[in-house]
Amino acid sequence: xxxxxxxxxxxxxxxxxxxxxxxxLVLDNGNYIGGEEIRELEKKCAKFVNAKHAIGxxxxxxxxxxxxxxxxxxxxxxxxxxxxxFISSAxxxxxxxxxxxxxxxxxxxxNIDAEKIREFLENxxxxxxxxxxxxxxxxxxxxxxxxxxxxxxxxxxxxIGNKDIFILEDGAQSFGAKxxxxxxxxxxxxxxxxxxxxxxxxxxxxxxxxxTDDSELAEKIKMIxxxxxxxxxxxNIIGLNGRLDTIQAAILLAKFDFxxxxxxxxxxxxxxxxxxxxxxxxxxGKLVPQLIEKNVESIYAQYSLKISDNLRxxxxxxxxxxxxxxxxxxxxxxxxxxxxxxxxxxKGDFPVSENVSRNVISLPFDAWKDKEEIDYICGKINxxxxx
Ligand SMILES: *Cc1c(COP(=O)(O)O)cnc(C)c1O
Numbered sequence: 382x383x384x385x386x387x388x389x390x391x392x393x394x395x396x397x398x399x400x401x402x403x404x405x406l407v408l409d410n411g412n413y414i415g416g417e418e419i420r421e422l423e424k425k426c427a428k429f430v431n432a433k434h435a436i437g438x439x440x441x442x443x444x445x446x447x448x449x450x451x452x453x454x455x456x457x458x459x460x461x462x463x464x465x466x467f468i469s470s471a472x473x474x475x476x477x478x479x480x481x482x483x484x485x486x487x488x489x490x491x492n493i494d495a496e497k498i499r500e501f502l503e504n505x506x507x508x509x510x511x512x513x514x515x516x517x518x519x520x521x522x523x524x525x526x527x528x529x530x531x532x533x534x535x536x537x538x539x540x541i542g543n544k545d546i547f548i549l550e551d552g553a554q555s556f557g558a559k560x561x562x563x564x565x566x567x568x569x570x571x572x573x574x575x576x577x578x579x580x581x582x583x584x585x586x587x588x589x590x591x592x593t594d595d596s597e598l599a600e601k602i603k604m605i606x607x608x609x610x611x612x613x614x615x616x617n618i619i620g621l622n623g624r625l626d627t628i629q630a631a632i633l634l635a636k637f638d639f640x641x642x643x644x645x646x647x648x649x650x651x652x653x654x655x656x657x658x659x660x661x662x663x664x665x666g667k668l669v670p671q672l673i674e675k676n677v678e679s680i681y682a683q684y685s686l687k688i689s690d691n692l693r694x695x696x697x698x699x700x701x702x703x704x705x706x707x708x709x710x711x712x713x714x715x716x717x718x719x720x721x722x723x724x725x726x727x728k729g730d731f732p733v734s735e736n737v738s739r740n741v742i743s744l745p746f747d748a749w750k751d752k753e754e755i756d757y758i759c760g761k762i763n764x765x766x767x768x
Contacts, residue, residue, distance in 0.1 A: 416627030430564040432592035434599035437625030441553040441575025444589035462523040464714040489672035495536040526555030529682035554682035584629040647748035658759030683743040
C-alpha cells in the first residue's frame with residue numbers, strides 16, 4: 382500500500398463541485414483583491430472561535446508579524462517563546478528587531494512549560510549580555526499550540542498576573558481545537574492561525590487570520606495589512622501588503638462548514654484509531670504519544686509521538702520501505718538553528734526540546750485517511766517492534 386503523508390487531493394475530489402463554483406464566482410466577479418468573500422470568511426471565523434474580530438491576512442507568518450507590529454514591538458523589547466515550533470513563531474520577533482527569549486517545553490505535552498516562564502520572569506537575564514532585563518521590556522509571550530493542542534493558557538495567565546505582558550497565541554496548528562470549552566485562536570490577547578494547505582483548515586496557497594477582542598487593535602491590524610491606510614492613498618501608519626486573497630477566502634468558505642461539521646470529528650476519529658492500534662506499544666513505553674491534557678481537545682495538526690531506545694532512524698527506514706512516509710516535527714529546536722546563532726544559546730540550554738526533537742516523529746495524518754490505511758500503518762509499526 383502507498384500512503385500519502387497528508388492527502389490534500391482526496392479532500393479536493395470530494396468537495397470539488399463546491400470549491401470550483403466558489404472559485405469561478407470570484408473569477409467572474411473580478412474582485413480579486415479585497416472581495417466580499419474575505420469579509421464573509423472573517424465573520425464565520427470570528428463566530429466560530431468566539432472572537433470579536435477576525436482579520437484575514439496573507440499567511441500565518443504575516444499574521445504573527447503584523448500582530449507584533451500592531452502591538453508596537455520594537456528594538457529593545459523582549460518576547461518569550463518556545464524553541465520547539467516552526468521557525469515562524471520566533472523569526473518574526475527577530476525580523477522586527479526585538480529579542481527572542483526561549484523557554485523550554487513540557488516533556489509530555491511538548492507545549493511551552495508555564496513553570497519555565499515563571500522561573501524566567503523571576504530572574505530575567507538577557508541571554509546575550511548576561512544582564513538583568515528590566516521587567517517592563519518583556520512585552521509578550523508567543524505561545525504555540527503545538528500539533529493542534531492549545532498551551533496551558535490559564536496557568537500562563539496566572540503567572541503573568543498583573544504584569545503588562547500580552548499573550549500572542551500562535552494557533553497556526555490549532556484552528557478547531559478546544560481548551561476548557563473555549564476555542565483555540567481565542568485564547569490569546571491576540572491569536573493567529575494559518576491556512577497553509579496542510580493545516581487543519583487549509584486553503585490552496587497561503588493565507589492566515591488574526592483574532593482579537595480589542596477593537597482598537599483590530600483597526601490597527603486592518604490598516605497595517607493594507608499599507609497603513611484607512612482610505613485609499615491616505616497612509617496613516619507604516620504597513621505592508623499582508624492581505625488575504627479573495628480566491629483563497631472563497632476556497633476556505635467552500636470548505637468551512639464541512640470542516641466544522643465533519644472534518645474535526647474525522648480528525649479525532651483517526652487519532653483514536655491510531656491510539657487504539659498502537660496501545661500495546663504505548664503501554665510498553667516503546668512509543669510515547671503527545672499527552673493531550675484533560676479538558677483539552679486537540680485538532681491533531683500532526684499525530685506525533687516519541688520513539689524510545691534510539692530506534693527512530695530504523696523505524697523511519699522500515700516504514701519508508703513499506704510505502705509509509707513519516708515527517709519530523711521538528712528535527713532541530715530553534716535555539717540551535719543557525720539563523721538564531723546571534724542569540725548565543727548552545728546545546729544543552731533546553732534539554733527537553735532537544736530530547737523531543739531527537740526522538741519525535743509524525744505519522745501520516747489527515748481527516749480523510751480510512752481505517753484500512755491506519756490499520757496498515759499501525760500493522761507495520763507493530764511488525765517493526767516484533768522483528
Ligand atoms: C505553519 C506555521 C506557521 C506559519 O504559517 P504560514 O501560513 O506557513 O506562514 C506559524 N507557526 C506555526 C506553529 C506553524 O505551524
